[in-house]
Amino acid sequence: MTTTEAGPDVSGPPTEGLLEVPGGRVHLFQGGRGAPVLFLHAAGGAGRWHEIHELLARSFEVFAPDHPGFGGSDEFAELEGVDDLVFHYLDVIERLGLERPHVVGASFGGWVAAELAVARPDVIGSLTLLGPAGLRLPEHPVADLFLMTPDQVVGALFDDPAKASVLFSGEPGIDDVLAAYRDMTALARFSWHPFLSNPKLERRLHRITARTLVACPSHDKVIPVAHGARYAELIPQARFSQVEDCGHAMYFERPEEFARIVTEFLAEAETQLSGARR
Secondary structure, eight states: OEESSSSOOTTSOOEEEEEEETTEEEEEEEEOOSSEEEEEOOSSOTTSOOHHHHHHTTTSEEEEEOOTTSTTSOOOTTOOSHHHHHHHHHHHHHHHTOSSOEEEEETHHHHHHHHHHHHOTTTOSEEEEESOOBOOOTTSOOOOGGGSOHHHHHHHHOSSGGGGGGTSOSSOOHHHHHHHHHHHHHHHHHHTTTTTBOTTSGGGGGGOOSEEEEEEETTOSSSOHHHHHHHHHHSTTOEEEEESSOOSSHHHHSHHHHHHHHHHHHHHHHHHHHHHHO
């Protein structure tokens, strides 16, 4: 990976660079020290090092790539679905030289993380799903952000709209609009049909062998909490946790609470895993 700064320092800023993998370049932040954590972002917030990353980097080495077509990553136009993203992230893990990293995925990134854990349970050390998409529960439909006005999007993502400035800062300029359009175009490419789901995923979740945490915000108006509960029900020995008074933009609205839950879980998982890495 080519970087723009010196090596990662837990007390300083993260490195930022481009990782060459088959098909193109991945924009990536890396920071902290310790066991490796691969953080797969939600549909929003690509291309930035967020407070949740910084909090996790106090205990772990965090790798935060942008999905293909999001943020600063190349388009990877040949990738058409989440199944392609599974193989993409296997390439990323291999190229980074990570040995059984802890994989943390949020919303859309949670879906990708779950599919990765299903396809290659031997590759990951633990699995954390934050308000994950990916399941099809007709009785608990997923909200369609593509049909909402900007004000409606804020209301859907945040339990407290006053905290939306963390994600949406001030009046957007043309670069912000173009970046958001690019991200939403990539999201549609990977998840339009079936919409934000894989109907086959439920029956495959039993293949996950890694220790798993499913953590959801209590007032999620985008991915109903029932989706997280279903994941926890179907993944063997998964743990379910819920953060109160929080909307779907969970690690923007309540970063400290989610970081605490995830850090505690990862510390337990790493204790169990460290012997296997030796």
